[in-house]
Amino acid sequence: MIDVALLRDNPEALADSLRRRFLDIDVPSLASLDEERRRVRVAAEDLRAEQRRRGKEIATLSGDEKQEAIAAVARIANDYKDKLVAADALDAEFEAEWVKMPNPAHASAPVGHTDEDNIEIERIGEPVAPDFEVLDHLAIGEALDIIDAERGAKVSGSRFAYLKGAAVLYEFALVRWGLDVLSGHGFTPVAPPILVREDALFGTGFLPGARDQVYAVGVADGEGGFESDGLYLAGTAEIPLAGLHMDEILEEADLPRRYVGFSTCFRREAGTYGKDTRGIFRVHQFDKLEMFAYVTPDQSWDEHEYLLEREREIVDALEIPYRIVNVCTGDLGDPAAKKYDIEAWFPGQNAYREITSCSNTTDFQARRLRIRYRDEQGDNRLVHTLNGTAIAVGRTLIALLENHQQADGSVLIPAALQPYLGTDRIGP
C-alpha cells in the first residue's frame, strides 16, 4: 500500500507512476472519492462529539428534564449512526481501490511490459562450450540417480520430484554454507513458520493479487468439500520474515536489521501449464534461503545494492556464469519499486534463467504491516523492507549440475562447497 498523501498532494506523479506500469486507473475520481469520504467522516465525528458532550449531562439531570434530554440525544445518536455507516461504506470503497495501487517504480527501473524488456546491466563469467555432448540437469540427475521426477509425479503429480543421495547432501551443504556466509555478514538465521495467515500474505502484497498462486490449508472431507483453517502455505520465507515485526516500532539504532530465513516454498504455478515442464526447474515445492532487511528510508537504496552484492558473492563462489538484469516496470510486481534478478547460465537450456531476485519494496509492505521505527526526533516513521534470494536450492542445484558436468558423467563441486560436502565431485 502506498501513501495517500501522494493522491492528495501530487496526483500527477501518481498518474505518471501508473502510466509507467501501463495501468489504467482513474486518479481524479479516486481523489474525489477520497475527499468525499473525509467530508462524511468529519460530519459523523462532529455528531459524535455533540452526542458525547450532551450525553454526559444526562447523569446530572432527573425527572422530565432527564427524559427530554435522553430523547434529544437519542436523535443525535441516530443521526450519528447513519453518518457512520455512510462514512464506513465510503472508506471501504476507497480502500478496496487503494490497496491495488502498486508501489511507484524507482526512476532507474526500466519501462517495459515483460521480462524481455528487462535490462541487462552486467554479465559475469563466460559460458564454456565443452567438447562433449551437454546434458540437462534431469539427464545428469537420472544418470547419477539423484533426481527422480517420474516417481515424484507418481506420488504427488506433475511438478514434484524426489532428490536422493548426493543431491540431498548437496542441498544441505548449500544451505549450511549459505547460512555461514550470511551470518558472517551479520544476518540472523531464522527458521520461520511456513503456514501463514491471510494478514501476513496481504501485508507482503501477495494478496489480493496472487490468490491463485497460494495453497490454502484446511480439512478436506474427501468428497470435494473443504473447510479452510485460514492458513496458507508460504511461497517464500519473505512472508513470515516480513511478518516477524508486524505491528512493532523498532529502534533506529537497530537498523538495518537483517535476517536470512530457511524455508520450504510452495507455489501453485497456476497459468504456467506447459512451461518449464522438464525436471525440477519449476516445481510446486522447493527449499530456499532468503534474505530480508528492515532499514530506514535513507538506507534503503544502499541496502538494495548491498543485498545484490551478497547474491553476487554467493553466485561467484558457485563458479557459475551469470548476468544481472534490472527488472522492467511491467515485470516488477506491485510491492517492488525496483528489482534485480540474477540469471544463471543453464547449459541444458542454452539460456540465462532467473535464480535470484532482489527487491526494494520501500514502505509498501511496512505500511500494510504497520512496521515503524522511532527516529532521532522521537517520531514514528515507516521502515523500508527489502528481500533477496540467497539460495533457491532447486535452481541452484540445476545450475551447479549443468555447469560443472564432466565428459565422464561426473560433476565437480566448487571449492567453496567442498568442505561442506566432503568431496570434490559427484559420480564416477
Add this chain to the structure above:
RNA sequence: GGAGGGAUCGCAUAGUCUGGCCUAGUGCGCACGCCUGGAAAGCGUGUAGACGGUGUAAGUCGUCUCGAGGGUUCGAAUCCCUCUCCCUCCGCCA
C-alpha cells in the same frame, strides 16, 4: 478433540459483580528538572498509537483504540454475541 482460566496505556496491576464520579488509578521502568563537588536517595514534571479538521509552523481541536469484530443503551473497559491468541489439565501425537 474435551474441561477450565485469562488478555487493561513499555512491564506489573486496580477497575468489570453494581454502566455515567474512567478525561482508565497505582507501582516499576524511562525522560527531563530540582537538590548534590559528583552520584544514590528524595522531590517535581512528563510519559501510547491511528485517523481527520485547522494552521506556513510550533501548535491546537475532534474522533477512534482497554485482544478483534458485532450488538444492547442517551451513555460500555464494565452487559450480550461471535472470533483470535495465551495459560492449566485430560485425550491423541513426532
